Amino acid sequence: MLYQIQNKFRDEPRPRAGLIRAREFVMKDLYSFDMDWEGLDTSYSKMMQAYKNICERCGFPTVMIEADSGAIGGKESHEFVMVTDSGEDEIIHCTCGYAANAEKAELNKGKVEGGQPLPIEEVSTPGAFSIEEVSGFFNIPANATLKAVFYIADGKLVFVVIRGDLEVNEVKLQNELKCIELRMATEDEVIEAGIVAGAASPVGISGFKVIADDSITSGSNFVAGANKPETHLKNVNYPRDFKVDIMTDIARAHAGDSCPKCGGKLQSSHGIEVGHIFKLGTFYSEKQNAFFIDRDGHSKPIIMGCYGIGPSRLLAAAVEQNHDEKGIIWPLAIAPYQVYLCPLYLEDPEVASTASRLCDTLTAYGLEVLLDDRDESPGVKFNDADLLGIPIRVTVSPRNLEKNSTEVKKRSEKEPHLVLLDETVDRLIEMVRGEGPV
Numbered sequence: 030m031l032y033q034i035q036n037k038f039r040d041e042p043r044p045r046a047g048l049i050r051a052r053e054f055v056m057k058d059l060y061s062f063d064m065d066w067e068g069l070d071t072s073y074s075k076m077m078q079a080y081k082n083i084c085e086r087c088g089f090p091t092v093m094i095e096a097d098s099g100a101i102g103g104k105e106s107h108e109f110v111m112v113t114d115s116g117e118d119e120i121i122h123c124t125c126g127y128a129a130n131a132e133k134a135e136l137n138k139g140k141v142e143g144g145q146p147l148p149i150e151e152v153s154t155p156g157a158f159s160i161e162e163v164s165g166f167f168n169i170p171a172n173a174t175l176k177a178v179f180y181i182a183d184g185k186l187v188f189v190v191i192r193g194d195l196e197v198n199e200v201k202l203q204n205e206l207k208c209i210e211l212r213m214a215t216e217d218e219v220i221e222a223g224i225v226a227g228a229a230s231p232v233g234i235s236g237f238k239v240i241a242d243d244s245i246t247s248g249s250n251f252v253a254g255a256n257k258p259e260t261h262l263k264n265v266n267y268p269r270d271f272k273v274d275i276m277t278d279i280a281r282a283h284a285g286d287s288c289p290k291c292g293g294k295l296q297s298s299h300g301i302e303v304g305h306i307f308k309l310g311t312f313y314s315e316k317q318n319a320f321f322i323d324r325d326g327h328s329k330p331i332i333m334g335c336y337g338i339g340p341s342r343l344l345a346a347a348v349e350q351n352h353d354e355k356g357i358i359w360p361l362a363i364a365p366y367q368v369y370l371c372p373l374y375l376e377d378p379e380v381a382s383t384a385s386r387l388c389d390t391l392t393a394y395g396l397e398v399l400l401d402d403r404d405e406s407p408g409v410k411f412n413d414a415d416l417l418g419i420p421i422r423v424t425v426s427p428r429n430l431e432k433n434s435t436e437v438k439k440r441s442e443k444e445p446h447l448v449l450l451d452e453t454v455d456r457l458i459e460m461v462r463g464e465g466p467v
């Protein structure tokens with residue numbers, strides 16, 4: 030069951046240079062309410078297809094990607110993103126078809142050859158603080174080290190451990206910690222917590238929540254801090270030498286990293302998010318007491334889906350994709366008018382009456398016609414027609430009428446075609462309804 034309930038208005042997020050934007054962000058929301066999970070799957074796939082159709086009719090290629098359901102919650106979520114350099118969202122993708130939002134993207138972390146676990150060894154490392162300095166000191170790659178990073182999650186310090194060559198993805202971390210506020214700890218906060226900055230490690234530490242990226246299990250005999258100034262430990266092995274509270278994937282994927290599906294090289298692109306769909310499940314219905322009595326007489330939570338599409342984003346994306354140096358080329362499905370009716374030399378009574386008759390007939394057939402009845406030169410009218418980008422231009426002029434014809438031109442094409450006056454209406458209806466040729 031699909032049920033549309035509201036429109037939302039939000040402030041626009043940070044703009045990127047070159048991106049066309051509407052001043053307001055109109056969000057079209059739609060929700061589905063089902064009795065069972067199969068019903069949700071059906072509603073979800075119907076909406077997915079509808080969104081694919083909308084994007085196709087708007088005239089731009091869209092990638093559907095796995096996305097982070099973030100603050101909205103729920104189980105599964107997909108984003109519809111138009112790939113363009115001026116987009117503000119980063120997408121990580123691969124030639125094998127893998128694609129995900131940078132906030133959610135995974136990477137193949139590989140194996141690091143460290144050999145059989147050896148006894149821990151303490152080494153004095155004067156002047157070695159950063160991962161670069163430590164790997165230089167020991168003459169080992171960054172992926173043979175463990176890095177400690179500190180965050181404040183809802184006011185509490187969290188100890189994060191990740192392989193030295195990787196970076197923490199804060200969105201993944203926040204989702205794992207289920208916290209509302211997350212930020213990096215300041216140097217003062219780290220020192221105040223009794224941690225030795227530049228030589229911190231989970232070995233022998235207590236009193237903090239420790240969350241580890243699963244990359245720390247990809248090898249053995251890592252170099253890590255010793256929790257003593259300018260000192261490090263060789264041959265640190267998990268779980269022999271330390272425990273963690275959460276072990277999961279919290280690493281950020283970058284272009285050039287290895288693809289989690291095929292092992293190829295990941296690429297990064299930018300895009301405009303135009304739609305987002307979520308399987309909410311019972312996340313909100315349980316909280317809101319939205320239950321129903323099933324056939325078996327039991328009370329069960331309604332199973333929900335949520336579907337959003339941004340009409341103003343769609344317009345921006347359509348223009349990004351469909352324009353030339355003269356202006357916009359609107360796709361027919363979303364054009365403000367379908368036909369730009371352009372009479373030249375309106376003082377000629379035959380031109381005026383033909384244009385007026387064409388306008389009335391086309392309108393009667395349900396076509397959306399913009400009649401340019403200004404007293405302007407052909408050059409001005411044609412330039413404005415290009416700038417406005419209405420998909421079909423029809424010119425009525427004394428010269429064409431002598432040939433008992435009109436001139437029909439698609440905005441996307443360079444040359445006009447002569448069409449017999451008697452056939453003009455039929456031809457335009459065909460073009461608009463079936464997108465037929467001129």
Ligand SMILES: [Zn+2]
Pocket residue numbers: 123124125126127288289290291292293
């Ligand atoms: Zn791949």
